[in-house]
Amino acid sequence: MFKILFWNIKQANIGDSIASLAIENDLDLILLAENNFSHVGNFLGELNKTNYKYSLIQNFSSNDRNVYFRAKSNLINRIEDGLHHTVLHINLPGLPDFNIILVHLISKLFFSSESQFAELAKLNEIILKQETKVQHKRTLLIDDFNMNPFESGMVNSTTLNAVSNRTIASKNSRKVLDNNYYYFYNPMWNFFGDKNKVSGTYYNNKAEHVKHFWNIYDQVLIRPDLIQNFSLDSLKIIDTIQSKPIVTKSGIPNKNKFSDHLPIYFELNI
Numbered sequence: 001m002f003k004i005l006f007w008n009i010k011q012a013n014i015g016d017s018i019a020s021l022a023i024e025n026d027l028d029l030i031l032l033a034e035n036n037f038s039h040v041g042n043f044l045g046e047l048n049k050t051n052y053k054y055s056l057i058q059n060f061s062s063n064d065r066n067v068y069f070r071a072k073s074n075l076i077n078r079i080e081d082g083l084h085h086t087v088l089h090i091n092l093p094g095l096p097d098f099n100i101i102l103v104h105l106i107s108k109l110f111f112s113s114e115s116q117f118a119e120l121a122k123l124n125e126i127i128l129k130q131e132t133k134v135q136h137k138r139t140l141l142i143d144d145f146n147m148n149p150f151e152s153g154m155v156n157s158t159t160l161n162a163v164s165n166r167t168i169a170s171k172n173s174r175k176v177l178d179n180n181y182y183y184f185y186n187p188m189w190n191f192f193g194d195k196n197k198v199s200g201t202y203y204n205n206k207a208e209h210v211k212h213f214w215n216i217y218d219q220v221l222i223r224p225d226l227i228q229n230f231s232l233d234s235l236k237i238i239d240t241i242q243s244k245p246i247v248t249k250s251g252i253p254n255k256n257k258f259s260d261h262l263p264i265y266f267e268l269n270i
Contacts (some may be wrong), residue, residue, distance in 0.1 A: 001231070002270050006106065007263035008033040008144045008218060012062075014258055015039065015046030020241045022070075023050050025265055029076075030054070030068040032103040033144050034259075040066060057088070065102050079130070085123060087130055089159075094269050096138060098226060099130055103143030116147055120159040123151075128182075141184060141221040144261065145262070148215055149186050157181040162221050164189035166232075172224050184221040187235055188264075191216055198239050201262045203252040218264050226268070234267035 005027050007018075011034050018030065035043070040056060047054045047068060057067040060081040067088065069076050080087040084105055091097040105119055115212040132135050141160070147153050154162050157176050163169050169185035192214075193199060200214030218237075222230050239247045239262060246258045253260050 001234075002029070002268040003027050003234075003265070004029045004031065004070065004142070004220075004268070005220060005263055005265050006033075006102075006142050006220070007157075008259060010034050010255065010259040010261065011036045011039075012259055013039045013042060014156040015213040017241055017246070017258065018043060019046040019050055019239070021263070022047055022052060022054075024242050027052075028064065028070050029100075031100075031102050032066045032068070033102075034064050035066040036064060037066075043068070046062050059086075065104060065184055067102070076114040080126075082126070084119065085126060087126070089134065092270065097134070098138035098270075099134065100140045100142060101127060101130070102124065103141065103145065105143065105146050107146045113151070113153070114130040116151075117153040117156070117159065119152040120145075120147075120156075124159050136225065137182065137223045138225045139223045140226060142219075144218050146217050148212065148217070149189050154186070160184050162186040168228050169222075170224050170227060183224055185224065185227055186219060187230070187232055188216045188230075190235075191237055196237065198237050198247065198251065198262060201237055201253075201264065202260060219262055220264060220266055229268050229270050231267040231269055232261075234265070236265050238263045238265055 003026055009032055044056055052070050054068045054070050055073040057069055057076055057078045063081055065086050075092055077089045079089050084103060086102040088100040153159050161181045164186055166185050169183040173180045200216045201218040202215045205213055209240045246254055248254050253262050
């Protein structure tokens, strides 16, 4: 199993906590957003105090999306760094290669829903361009979208066309007005409501007439060609590290000690 963690750490210098997560979950790949570059050396130092040895996959530009890989660094190529996205190409020995596109999109705090939609349309073009380049659609999209799975930008055919049902997604594409649009499968829908310990990755209780409170901004989306490799049972929103909570007594992200986002974890059977 290939074990992946994503966390928007909000510039927090919590390398020791990330190292504890690495040990607890036997992580192969650690993807961080808002990982302050000045903290990178400390993060690597903490990670490599473990029995594992991680490498930083070097950025092409000065962004705060950082990738730590527990294997030979030549097995993962950082293909492209844009303002809001990073393209990774992973080629493990004896296994089909696949893409990971790591994204941190614009926030509702500063931009309208219309602007977010426009950025997702641009992202879709980047995804299709990369898939054409490698001549396959074995793609994972992992990110802090700053949007919920049900929002128009996520489900619109011209953006990500991300659906909650793997049977539907397995049809590969759908046609709208004579144009085909490729699906993503979005398993994060499963976390809405109170069946799970936490009901999202980001909490906001600002006094407004329409308020979701819990939001699932941090997500993994899977192309149909990788659905059979994705372990739905492994997918989780993490609220403890080695049995110690990273949420407050009220059960919301402890942004003072960690981040205002919770990390997500999943496994690929490859």
